[in-house]
Amino acid sequence: MALRVRLHHDAFDPLAALAAWQRHLELELELDPSSPPEPSRQRAAAEAHFIGRVRGINAAGEPLDALELEHYPGMTEAQIEHLAAAVSARHGLIHALVEHRVGRALPGEALVLVAVGADRRGPAQRGCQELLEALKHEAPFWKREWIGSSGRWIEGNTPL
Amino acid sequence: MTGPLQHGQIRVRLFAALRERAGWSERSIALTPGQPHPTASDLWWQLELGGTAAKDDGALPASLRVAINQAFASLDQPLQAGDELAFLPPISGG
Numbered sequence: 001m002a003l004r005v006r007l008h009h010d011a012f013d014p015l016a017a018l019a020a021w022q023r024h025l026e027l028e029l030e031l032d033p034s035s036p037p038e039p040s041r042q043r044a045a046a047e048a049h050f051i052g053r054v055r056g057i058n059a060a061g062e063p064l065d066a067l068e069l070e071h072y073p074g075m076t077e078a079q080i081e082h083l084a085a086a087v088s089a090r091h092g093l094i095h096a097l098v099e100h101r102v103g104r105a106l107p108g109e110a111l112v113l114v115a116v117g118a119d120r121r122g123p124a125q126r127g128c129q130e131l132l133e134a135l136k137h138e139a140p141f142w143k144r145e146w147i148g149s150s151g152r153w154i155e156g157n158t159p160l
Numbered sequence: 161m162t163g164p165l166q167h168g169q170i171r172v173r174l175f176a177a178l179r180e181r182a183g184w185s186e187r188s189i190a191l192t193p194g195q196p197h198p199t200a201s202d203l204w205w206q207l208e209l210g211g212t213a214a215k216d217d218g219a220l221p222a223s224l225r226v227a228i229n230q231a232f233a234s235l236d237q238p239l240q241a242g243d244e245l246a247f248l249p250p251i252s253g254g
Binding site: 052069070072074075078100111112132133135136137138139140141142143144153154155156157 | 231
């Protein structure tokens, strides 16, 4: 199973990240000498992608200036890898990519990209959703909403 | 950045709202020779991370989670010298 986890301290383009990941997967397939490729190296027939962005308005309806994401360096990356491996095993995923923003982000900027590949649409879509929900609840990130110079830590997540 | 731990110490780290409420992000705690090793729960009260609530009056926050050596752990797991203990407020990722 191919897996990549990246944290971005600055704004990132999720579509460029996705394209780079797909080029990487294609290159891996070209370099694979086994024919047919190992099951874990097959080209995925189904892909599911999710991009989450910083919302411009908070739950109270107030316009936000920024969202800050704190994380636990080391544990965050390890925990996402652990979660991705578990979800991939459960759904038979062929590959999984998680890219996540940390630091201060502006409304509209990408916060998270989750992209998975599987042999069929069901496992791909379910695996993508499950991995997203897992990292929202089980990877050590904390959000703080900023309105002007006032910051407020958010406890928990928005409803699914 | 984190400095080296002295022999017989554990490192305690706080994040996000817990860090700001306590006013510190990291401390080294010396284990007492001959005494039972403390748990995360013990240190929560010892370091007064629950604010002014006394141990007999207050309960640990239901949402509190801890990590030992960067993996989720039980609040009741005895800590060992060299461990890194982190108190984690409610997670909000994604």
